[in-house]
Amino acid sequence: MNCCRTSPNPSWVFPTVNLCCFGFFSMMKPSEPFVVPYLAGPDKNISLSMITNEIFPIWTYSYLVLLLPVFILTDYVRYKPVIILQGISLIITWLLLVFGQGVKAMQVLEFFYGMVSATEVAYYAYIYSVVSPEHYQKVSSYCRSITLVAYTAASVLAQLLVSLASLSYFYLNVISLVSVSVAFLLSLFLPMPKKSMFFHAKPGKEVRKPPNKNAASDAPYKVNTAGGGEKPTSEIPTISGNLDGGPSSGPMPRNVALSVFVQWFQDLKECYSSKRLFYWSLWWAFSTAGFNQVLNYVQILWDYKAPSQNSTIYNGAVEAIATFGGALAACTAGCVKVNWDLLGELALALFSAADAGSLLLMHYTTNIWVCYAGFVIFKSSYMLLITIAAFQIAVNLSVERYALVFGINTFIALAIQTGMTVAVVGTQGLGLPVSVQFLIYGSYFSVIAGIFLMRSIYIIYSAKCGKEKCRSTTGQNPSEPENSMSDMNTVTQF
Numbered sequence: 001m002n003c004c005r006t007s008p009n010p011s012w013v014f015p016t017v018n019l020c021c022f023g024f025f026s027m028m029k030p031s032e033p034f035v036v037p038y039l040a041g042p043d044k045n046i047s048l049s050m051i052t053n054e055i056f057p058i059w060t061y062s063y064l065v066l067l068l069p070v071f072i073l074t075d076y077v078r079y080k081p082v083i084i085l086q087g088i089s090l091i092i093t094w095l096l097l098v099f100g101q102g103v104k105a106m107q108v109l110e111f112f113y114g115m116v117s118a119t120e121v122a123y124y125a126y127i128y129s130v131v132s133p134e135h136y137q138k139v140s141s142y143c144r145s146i147t148l149v150a151y152t153a154a155s156v157l158a159q160l161l162v163s164l165a166s167l168s169y170f171y172l173n174v175i176s177l178v179s180v181s182v183a184f185l186l187s188l189f190l191p192m193p194k195k196s197m198f199f200h201a202k203p204g205k206e207v208r209k210p211p212n213k214n215a216a217s218d219a220p221y222k223v224n225t226a227g228g229g230e231k232p233t234s235e236i237p238t239i240s241g242n243l244d245g246g247p248s249s250g251p252m253p254r255n256v257a258l259s260v261f262v263q264w265f266q267d268l269k270e271c272y273s274s275k276r277l278f279y280w281s282l283w284w285a286f287s288t289a290g291f292n293q294v295l296n297y298v299q300i301l302w303d304y305k306a307p308s309q310n311s312t313i314y315n316g317a318v319e320a321i322a323t324f325g326g327a328l329a330a331c332t333a334g335c336v337k338v339n340w341d342l343l344g345e346l347a348l349a350l351f352s353a354a355d356a357g358s359l360l361l362m363h364y365t366t367n368i369w370v371c372y373a374g375f376v377i378f379k380s381s382y383m384l385l386i387t388i389a390a391f392q393i394a395v396n397l398s399v400e401r402y403a404l405v406f407g408i409n410t411f412i413a414l415a416i417q418t419g420m421t422v423a424v425v426g427t428q429g430l431g432l433p434v435s436v437q438f439l440i441y442g443s444y445f446s447v448i449a450g451i452f453l454m455r456s457i458y459i460i461y462s463a464k465c466g467k468e469k470c471r472s473t474t475g476q477n478p479s480e481p482e483n484s485m486s487d488m489n490t491v492t493q494f
Contacts, residue, residue, distance in 0.1 A: 022190070023150065029180065032151075036303050052297065063414055065114075279452075284393070287385070293441060301362065363435060
């Protein structure tokens, strides 16, 4: 059987169903909510301090080192081989969890789990190479929804098996190993794409924009001009320009790989020149770094507050509720109509403050249920904001540029998270206990909230002053219609 054959079938249904099945089984891992109790329990007998300071940081380091090479390789080899690599890495990770012993084996495990995280980009990018643009939104929602459903179902199943059937954590890992093995087998049957976004793009292809590019904001998108002012995008070239590997501003080198890298640099320079996109990306990077850090160490905090050997734990139920709450929050974000140009950064400030408050609550409380509730609030508010941020960044970007900006934002987030891990968690840094770490994380989100609160005050004040100045220069009352010279010029142009 040729696993890398190119499918002649242009239909979007088969690859979508296959990819969704792969996503379901790759996320159907009931052992994940109970990883720390498993490692600290009689099966592995590793202390919490060793898990915190010597094992879990390896995931952050390996993810950072692997992300950019895998991001480039993913497009070059056209996605499917990297999805297969993700399946292999998942199997190795759970084989080590089931059969491995000692700190060194767990560190190798964390390296391969970093590989799993780095190769996730192929799962979300694959679909854009095998379906037509009119199906992008629908297929993307299917792929993302199925992973949330799988993770929630796995968490509920784990909690039921532990609480009602008193099943050992070891067997949860066996179930997870079977599930990821099925995911690997499914990856072999994915059709091999004929093209990719960058290295194997079709010459002269049309620029592919998100189908709902105007859905995220009612106000016109603005970018800074050379004169320091702002102008609507209707008067300038959009950010979703040529990304087909052809020339955009001057001749490109003949070497295909060099052409792609030069094009990436030009695209990133143009994208981040927009202040609005820059600040949303900045929040994305800093908040994702903090979110990943909290997610990586929250089970250790729970075990510190309520040791799993001495009390009944409900990690699976809490993970399921938090994921479901995050999914509801993400759906709510798509239904609420807000002028994000004016109030977007205020929302970033307020919900970042909620994240900070929930983390500080988790630090100071001695009640495990309050700690659980803080995590549900934290994860739900983050997933709400990251959904809004994704729309705001993607609103005027082509699919290719969105993938590029997403990759760079993720890499910056990992670099920040690595610095945090080295300084706060690692033995070469402060090596703080987990309870103190969450005080640092809460303070970190407080700083993010403060920065964006000041930005939002400035934006709202500038908008108010701009309206008052416009009314004073035109000599009109607020209730009177404005017939300024700029409006006349606009009419003349039409």
